[in-house]
Amino acid sequence: QVQLQESGPGLVKPSGTLSLTCAVSGGSISSSNWWNWVRQTPGKGLEWIGEIFHGGNTNYNPSLKSRVTISVDKSMNQFSLELTSVTAADTAVYFCARGGRGFDYWGQGTLVTVSS
Amino acid sequence: DIQMTQSPSSLSASVGDRVTITCRASQSVSSSLNWYQQKPGKAPKVLIYAASSLQSGVPSRFSGSGSGTDFTLTISSLQPEDFATYYCQQSYRTPFTFGGGTRVEIK
Numbered sequence: 001q002v003q004l005q006e007s008g009p010g011l012v013k014p015s016g017t018l019s020l021t022c023a024v025s026g027g028s029i030s031s032s033n034w035w036n037w038v039r040q041t042p043g044k045g046l047e048w049i050g051e052i053f054h055g056g057n058t059n060y061n062p063s064l065k066s067r068v069t070i071s072v073d074k075s076m077n078q079f080s081l082e083l084t085s086v087t088a089a090d091t092a093v094y095f096c097a098r099g100g101r102g103f104d105y106w107g108q109g110t111l112v113t114v115s116s
Numbered sequence: 117d118i119q120m121t122q123s124p125s126s127l128s129a130s131v132g133d134r135v136t137i138t139c140r141a142s143q144s145v146s147s148s149l150n151w152y153q154q155k156p157g158k159a160p161k162v163l164i165y166a167a168s169s170l171q172s173g174v175p176s177r178f179s180g181s182g183s184g185t186d187f188t189l190t191i192s193s194l195q196p197e198d199f200a201t202y203y204c205q206q207s208y209r210t211p212f213t214f215g216g217g218t219r220v221e222i223k
Contacts, residue, residue: 036212046160046203046214061211062117095159101171102150102207106159 002027004096004107012090012114018083022096022107029077030054034099037070037081039092040109047092051099052079086114118142118206122215128223135191137218139204144184148208151180151189154217155200163202164189194220 008020022035029035037049050060052070060068064083072079083090091114097103119142129135139149147167152160162171164180167187177192191198199222204215 045216046205048210048212048214051210059210063211097159099207101169102152102162102165102205103160104162104165104171106161109159 002098002105004098004105006094006096006107006110008110008112010111010113012086012112013116014087014114016086016114018081018086018090018094018112018114020081020094020096020110020112021078022080023076023078024098025077027098029072029079030074034059035070035072035079036097036099036103038095038097038103040095041092049081049083049094088114090114117211118145118209118213120204120206120213120215122202122204122218124218125216126219126221128221129194130223131194131196133194133223135194135198135220137189137202137204137220139182139187139189139215141185141187141206145206145208147183148206149180149182149187150205150207151178152203152205153198153200154203160203191220 003025005023012018034051036051050070052058067084069082093109095109096107098105121140149167151164154160163178168180179190181188202218
C-alpha cells in the first residue's frame with residue numbers, strides 16, 4: 001500500500017520560502033507515475049501546484065510558475081516543493097498526491113500559515 | 117486554463133435517495149475527468165477516474181458518466197457515510213483543475 005507523508009514548517013514569514021517534502025513509502029518514486037502537489041484554501045478550493053516525474057521532468061501551474069520549484073530525491077524516495085516570496089494568500093493545506101488513476105494516493109495534508 | 121463548473125454547490129438529501137452531481141468543462145476534456153470525495157480534515161479520495169471507471173474498493177452505488185464537456189456523478193442510494201463534499205477534476209491538460217465542490221448534507 002503506497003503511503004505519502006508531507007513534512008515541513010507550519011509557519012512561514014511573509015516574503016519567505018515555503019519548503020515541504022513528501023516521503024513515499026510502500027512504492028517507488030521511480031515508478032511510472034507523476035508526483036503532484038495540490039493545495040486547498042477555503043476561498044480558492046483545490047488548486048493544483050505542479051507535478052514531477054522521477055526523471056526530473058516537471059509541469060507547473062502558470063499562476064505559480066515563477067515562484068515554484070518541485071524536485072525529486074530518488075535516493076530518499078521523496079519529492080519536494082519550494083514556493084518563494086510567499087504572502088498570506090499562500091496560507092493553505094498542502095497535499096502531495098500520486099498521479100495514477102486520477103490522484104490515487106494522497107498525503108494527509110499539512111497546514112502552512114504565512115504570518116509574521 | 118480549463119474551467120470546471122459543478123452544480124449544485126450544495127444539496128440536502130436523505131439516506132436512500134438517488135443523488136446526481138454535474139460537472140461542466142469550459143472545453144472538451146475527452147474522458148479525462150475524475151471524481152473525488154472529501155470529508156472534513158481528510159484528503160480527497162478518488163471515486164471515479166476516466167469519467168466512468170470505478171476506483172478499486174469504491175462501492176458500486178457510485179457511478180460516473182459523460183464525455184467531452186458534460187459529466188455526471190450519481191450515488192444510487194445515499195448512505196450515511198456518503199455525506200461529504202464531492203469534486204470533479206480534469207486531467208486532460210495541465211494545469212489540472214478542480215470544480216468548486218458539491219457539499220452533500222443530511223436532510
